[in-house]
Amino acid sequence: MIRYENVRKVYTGKNEDVVALKDVTLDIDKGSLVVLLGPSGCGKTTLLRLTNRLEKLTSGKILVKNEDIKTFNEVKLRQSMGYVIQQIGLFPNKTIKENVGIVPKLLGWNKKRIDDRVDELLDMVNLDPTTYRNRYPVELSGGQQQRVGVARALGADPDILLMDEPFGAIDPINREQIQNVFLKLQEKLKKTIVFVSHDIHEAIKMGDKIAIFREGQLLQYDTPIDLLTRPENRFVSDFVGADRALKVLGLIRARDIVNKDYSKLVIQSDIPAEEALNNLTANKKRFFIVLKNNKPIGYVDKQVLNYEKGRVEKLAKPFSGQIEMMETLRDVLSLMLMSEGAFYPVVDDKGDFIGTISYKDIQDKLVNIYKEDED
Amino acid sequence: MNKLLEYILENYNNIISLTWEHIFIVSIAMVFAVIIGVPAGIFITRYEVFAKKVINTANIFMTIPSIALFGIMLPLLSPFNLGLGKVPAIIALVLYSQLPIIRNTYVAIKNVDPAIVDAAKGTGLSRWRLLKEIEAPLAIPVIIAGVRTASVMSIGITAIAAYIGAGGLGVLIDQGINRYYTEMVVTGAIMVSILAIFVDAFMAALERISTPKGVILGRKLEK
Amino acid sequence: MIINFLGKLKTFFLFVLFVLTGVYLEKIGFFDYITDPYEYPYILRLLKQHIVMVAVSMFLATITGVVVGIILTRPKFSKYSGIVMYIVGLGQTIPSLAVLALSLSVLGIGFKPAVFALYIYSVLPIARNTLAGILSVPPEIKDAAKGTGFSNMRILFEIEIPYSMSVIITGFRVALVINIGTVALGYLIGAGGLGELIFTGISLMDTKMLLAGAIPTTLLALFGDFLCELASFILVPKGLRTSSKTN
Numbered sequence: 085m086i087r088y089e090n091v092r093k094v095y096t097g098k099n100e101d102v103v104a105l106k107d108v109t110l111d112i113d114k115g116s117l118v119v120l121l122g123p124s125g126c127g128k129t130t131l132l133r134l135t136n137r138l139e140k141l142t143s144g145k146i147l148v149k150n151e152d153i154k155t156f157n158e159v160k161l162r163q164s165m166g167y168v169i170q171q172i173g174l175f176p177n178k179t180i181k182e183n184v185g186i187v188p189k190l191l192g193w194n195k196k197r198i199d200d201r202v203d204e205l206l207d208m209v210n211l212d213p214t215t216y217r218n219r220y221p222v223e224l225s226g227g228q229q230q231r232v233g234v235a236r237a238l239g240a241d242p243d244i245l246l247m248d249e250p251f252g253a254i255d256p257i258n259r260e261q262i263q264n265v266f267l268k269l270q271e272k273l274k275k276t277i278v279f280v281s282h283d284i285h286e287a288i289k290m291g292d293k294i295a296i297f298r299e300g301q302l303l304q305y306d307t308p309i310d311l312l313t314r315p316e317n318r319f320v321s322d323f324v325g326a327d328r329a330l331k332v333l334g335l336i337r338a339r340d341i342v343n344k345d346y347s348k349l350v351i352q353s354d355i356p357a358e359e360a361l362n363n364l365t366a367n368k369k370r371f372f373i374v375l376k377n378n379k380p381i382g383y384v385d386k387q388v389l390n391y392e393k394g395r396v397e398k399l400a401k402p403f404s405g406q407i408e409m410m411e412t413l414r415d416v417l418s419l420m421l422m423s424e425g426a427f428y429p430v431v432d433d434k435g436d437f438i439g440t441i442s443y444k445d446i447q448d449k450l451v452n453i454y455k456e457d458e459d
Numbered sequence: 460m461n462k463l464l465e466y467i468l469e470n471y472n473n474i475i476s477l478t479w480e481h482i483f484i485v486s487i488a489m490v491f492a493v494i495i496g497v498p499a500g501i502f503i504t505r506y507e508v509f510a511k512k513v514i515n516t517a518n519i520f521m522t523i524p525s526i527a528l529f530g531i532m533l534p535l536l537s538p539f540n541l542g543l544g545k546v547p548a549i550i551a552l553v554l555y556s557q558l559p560i561i562r563n564t565y566v567a568i569k570n571v572d573p574a575i576v577d578a579a580k581g582t583g584l585s586r587w588r589l590l591k592e593i594e595a596p597l598a599i600p601v602i603i604a605g606v607r608t609a610s611v612m613s614i615g616i617t618a619i620a621a622y623i624g625a626g627g628l629g630v631l632i633d634q635g636i637n638r639y640y641t642e643m644v645v646t647g648a649i650m651v652s653i654l655a656i657f658v659d660a661f662m663a664a665l666e667r668i669s670t671p672k673g674v675i676l677g678r679k680l681e682k
Numbered sequence: 683m684i685i686n687f688l689g690k691l692k693t694f695f696l697f698v699l700f701v702l703t704g705v706y707l708e709k710i711g712f713f714d715y716i717t718d719p720y721e722y723p724y725i726l727r728l729l730k731q732h733i734v735m736v737a738v739s740m741f742l743a744t745i746t747g748v749v750v751g752i753i754l755t756r757p758k759f760s761k762y763s764g765i766v767m768y769i770v771g772l773g774q775t776i777p778s779l780a781v782l783a784l785s786l787s788v789l790g791i792g793f794k795p796a797v798f799a800l801y802i803y804s805v806l807p808i809a810r811n812t813l814a815g816i817l818s819v820p821p822e823i824k825d826a827a828k829g830t831g832f833s834n835m836r837i838l839f840e841i842e843i844p845y846s847m848s849v850i851i852t853g854f855r856v857a858l859v860i861n862i863g864t865v866a867l868g869y870l871i872g873a874g875g876l877g878e879l880i881f882t883g884i885s886l887m888d889t890k891m892l893l894a895g896a897i898p899t900t901l902l903a904l905f906g907d908f909l910c911e912l913a914s915f916i917l918v919p920k921g922l923r924t925s926s927k928t929n
Contacts, residue, residue: 167581176673176674187582223680524862524900527900632783656776
């Protein structure tokens, strides 16, 4: 969707030239959210602003939908892309409605269409249209203002959004909220987004792919997991953080490492104890996982089965916790650290048993990921 | 007091005509001052290098006492027969008004938050749209404030211009002093004061009306 | 590059202007006039009168203006500040000639009525700026001072006044420049001063007399303005200096 070819940007100064971007080539796929990440001055904002021609290319090409952006009229190009900046920049002399509807108005939509669209957009960012549409920016909090900023960028339903540290000026609590709202939105809308950030956590949370920059050069362009598990050089691994193993835990989900070996160790809850015991001894097993209606309710071992009678359902010792398949490994590990248990059952969104996870399972999986790490 | 009222009633027509003359001079001068000053103010926001120099030059003119300026202009313009009368008065008024108008225009435009300008450009507003929809509405109240200062100042200077033959309410003061006619002097003084106060109030109202609602709310909330 | 050229052009232009003015003045006999032993004591006397009127009225106005300004910021009187400033503002709107004329009708002609009118007219900018200046001192700073144990008097003299120095001096400067110009009008109500040369020069169409009044008045005003800049430099604490004319 967006293609940067050998992009180079030099600022000529009185005493010396500053090379903001050295030679950047990058492809952004349709529907993906790519984070341009890096320290101050690395060129990420410059690259963003070159995309809608707020800055001029020194050399190289930028193609949007396979057409060179130079062939478009500057103003029309910008109207076809959403633009959100850190300082928000809502027009103080216009109402929220007028702010959000500015691009549709420039494009000549009729009044009713604009009004409907404004309400639709305000709804999408969780701002009640009736309350907010006639307010002025100065009456809203920072978080609310930026949500309006996002709505304004989506005004004419552009395919591309350019966002420059959009949530940077918002306090941490609201920032998390608005990030979540935005992620949900993106899931629905599937826009192509170029998102500038200097925060690795934000990048991992928001990005489908991350492009790391340093002093005008693109160092690595990968998915968050690949970036964390296979940093290409010292700078990247430092930038990403020494705790990247922990960060990865936030990206991998239980279902990615669920161990299905124990599926053979399953028995139904209505089986009587004696039968279970016989089964255990015959197959040289040490325990069974008890399922009722396919849901794990506990386990039984020789000890229990020896001394009690009745259905295993009644005798089963409950697990100290269970894991849903979509939970991140971070939450799984957190559970493991808080309770004792050799392993835990994993269930799907209906609650049905799909396998187990133990600490060793996590270790095995992660060691494999980092195998090519040492450099 | 009675004598004063008597005087006013007897010379009502003259007073009114002088008032109109006064208003006429100030209005013409303001029109020219704005036509020159506002574009100049916009110009120096685009070309910062000139900003300091232009404003300093305008400031120097403001420092010169009005009667002195009239005095200096007299020999300069007499060869063209323009040393006396309304023309030198209007020229002086225009010069005096440049500082408040240029400076206010410059400050007004500069004070528009650059983040807003960036957001506007990035969203796809053309230069013209940006000026029309955002910069102008925000800048106009401040520019009007500048014109207000200039107008009130001009009313005072025009009174002095009576001494170089420009007419206006200063004539009442001048002739009143010459004839030892106190009521005439007081009428002149009061009329010109009323005019000044009225114009000031009028322009203050204009300022208020032209301030966008979003900005007024902002000020209220700050308190 | 272009800026350098324009700068040089401007300097050249001013130089030419200066020379032409000198030539012109010589031609009309200006220099002869002001160096004429019959005339120049007279001119000097008017200049002295002018300066005295400015000095006396500005001195009284500054004391009154600053004191009133400060008083209005004290909590006990702050409720009057609105009304007083409104009246002051109104007063500023009234043309200087009108103030002189009214003073004439009430107090008669001469030095004293003129100085009185000047005094009234010059208090306004000073009081207003003093008030605004002191009110603009960030409350946190006063609070910190109080917390440290400053008495109210100390806060006033060591914090509030230095902080508002820049604004107060600006008010003084505005008042001073207007004052010098208005003193020139003082001639009309019998107070003398350089205005005598200007107005008489106009009536008699005597250019050299006119300029003998207008030029010194202008120079006086420019010099006064310059002195204020200097004062600002000296009196405003280093950490608070802001750029002047674009404010």
